[in-house]
Structures are given as structure tokens and as C-alpha cells.
Amino acid sequence: MKVYNLCCESGHRFEGWFSSEQDFHAQADKSLIACPLCDSHAISRMPSAPRLNLSNSDSQVLEDPALQVKLVELIRKVVENTEDVGTQFAEEARRIHYKETTERAIRGVATVEEFQELSEEGIEVLPLPLPVPPKESVH
Numbered sequence: 001m002k003v004y005n006l007c008c009e010s011g012h013r014f015e016g017w018f019s020s021e022q023d024f025h026a027q028a029d030k031s032l033i034a035c036p037l038c039d040s041h042a043i044s045r046m047p048s049a050p051r052l053n054l055s056n057s058d059s060q061v062l063e064d065p066a067l068q069v070k071l072v073e074l075i076r077k078v079v080e081n082t083e084d085v086g087t088q089f090a091e092e093a094r095r096i097h098y099k100e101t102t103e104r105a106i107r108g109v110a111t112v113e114e115f116q117e118l119s120e121e122g123i124e125v126l127p128l129p130l131p132v133p134p135k136e137s138v139h
Contacts, residue, residue: 008035009042016043017068036072078128082107090114097123 002018012035018024024045027033031041082105085092089108095101110118110125118125 005046006033006035006043007046008038008040008044010035010038010040012037012040013046036076078107081105084108090118093118093123093125094121097121 006016085108089110
């Protein structure tokens with residue numbers, strides 16, 4: 001399995017997993033590779049260090065292209081249906097929980113300590129690692 005760092009014409013960076021270098025070139029030549037954020041087919045390969053997968057662990061499930069597509073779809077839905085409150089996530093989650101502001105779906109950044117404090121207060125939050133959002137809107 002070959003893992004390449006890719007970039008679209010808008011500057012969105014993402015990984016592409018291919019069975020071989022020939023597979024990458026074949027897909028690129030046919031414009032089959034698309035940016036998961038903006039769906040651009042103008043993709044370039046970025047320099048990267050080799051990465052070897054020498055284990056037989058369950059992490060190999062992430063090599064499943066269908067699973068990767070579902071993960072990208074999930075991330076896209078989360079981004080489309082939540083408000084980004086950035087580093088104010090813990091504060092805004094508390095305000096929503098204690099009905100000090102309008103209830104709505106939010107996403108943002110919280111430290112491990114903030115996450116633990118929210119949990120201890122009975123505020124249900126779900127940690128979901130998302131890629132760093134682009135400066136412009138996601139299409």
C-alpha cells in the first residue's frame with residue numbers, strides 16, 4: 001500500500017492510499033482522484049517520507065477505501081451541520097447546557113482537561129478528530 005500526501009489547487013492537503021505507484025498514476029491520469037473537501041480534480045503529489053505498515057493490527061481497517069469515503073462523508077456532515085466555535089468550545093458548551101444561550105450543534109477545540117471537566121459536569125460531548133478546516137468555506 002502506498003500512502004501519498006496530496007494537495008488540490010485550493011491548497012487542501014489530504015492523504016491518498018494506492019495499491020502501487022502505477023495505480024496512483026493511472027487514477028491521476030483519468031482524473032479519478034478528488035479533494036475530499038472541495039471535490040477538485042486538480043491534484044498534485046506533495047513530498048513525503050516513506051511510511052511502512054509492519055503490523056497486523058486492527059488499524060488496517062483504515063486502508064479500506066469504502067471506509068475512508070464514509071469517514072469523509074461523516075466529517076463533511078459534521079462540518080455542514082455544526083457551528084465552529086473554535087477554542088471557545090468548552091465555554092460555549094457550558095452556556096448551551098445551562099441554557100444561557102440558544103441550543104445548537106457546535107464543534108470546536110478543547111483540551112483534555114476541558115473535556116474531562118465537561119464530562120464531570122454532565123455535559124455530553126463527543127471528541128471527534130477533524131482535519132484543520134480551510135480558511136475558506138467548504139463546498
